[in-house]
Amino acid sequence: MAGAETRGDTKPHIVFLGPPNAGKGTQAMRLAATLGIPAISTGDMLRAAVAQGSELGQRVQSVMDAGQLVSDELMAELVTDRLQQDDARDGWLLDGYPRTRPQAETLVGILADASLDLDHVLLLDCPDDVLKDRAAKRAREQGRTDDDPAVVAERLRVYREQTAPLVEYYEAQGLVRRIDGDQSIDEVSEAVLAAVRGDS
Numbered sequence: 001m002a003g004a005e006t007r008g009d010t011k012p013h014i015v016f017l018g019p020p021n022a023g024k025g026t027q028a029m030r031l032a033a034t035l036g037i038p039a040i041s042t043g044d045m046l047r048a049a050v051a052q053g054s055e056l057g058q059r060v061q062s063v064m065d066a067g068q069l070v071s072d073e074l075m076a077e078l079v080t081d082r083l084q085q086d087d088a089r090d091g092w093l094l095d096g097y098p099r100t101r102p103q104a105e106t107l108v109g110i111l112a113d114a115s116l117d118l119d120h121v122l123l124l125d126c127p128d129d130v131l132k133d134r135a136a137k138r139a140r141e142q143g144r145t146d147d148d149p150a151v152v153a154e155r156l157r158v159y160r161e162q163t164a165p166l167v168e169y170y171e172a173q174g175l176v177r178r179i180d181g182d183q184s185i186d187e188v189s190e191a192v193l194a195a196v197r198g199d200s
């Protein structure tokens, strides 16, 4: 188009969905590195704020420790700002956002404002007993306070209640690729790559 700005938007825009401990963080980082796009984890952003003791961190800490969701309004602000940063100009992978229907709608607005389409929604899922075993192991190894068994059960409940319905929402748009998270890390990575390349 004459006079149109040249946009660098040739790389994909990906949302990663899945219950806590399905392995999203690991796979998001691997896939993002392979594709040369940033892996944007809202959980990591919030944990960094808590670790810094910033005002945001102080506001969200008790909510996270209880396994509850941070408010949609606050998340909208955080994600809108993050997606405006330079490294997010050509493709991104969102890990941990959206987690509710209003968040999915916020993302629609962000995409529309930037004239972008979502390319893939990857759903990494695992049976609940596997998720709980992994959480117990991570609690021992990394000491994340929200990996305490009672909090894990709550995070899983919140996921099934508020986030899982997004699968249908995105399925209606033909975007969902399901990946079995109950395999080795390398096997999951292969399945993830195949899904993005459209040959699974």
Ligand code: ADP
Pocket (backbone or CB within 6 Å): 019, 020, 021, 024, 042, 043, 044, 046, 063, 064, 065, 067, 068, 069, 070, 071, 075, 095, 096, 097, 098, 099, 103, 146, 155
């Ligand atoms: P998980 O291990 O469950 O995938 P994350 O590391 O993505 O968890 O997030 C940890 C916590 O951060 C969540 O339990 C929640 O309190 C908060 N959080 C992260 N992303 C969001 C979001 N999009 N909306 C609300 N809260 C969020």
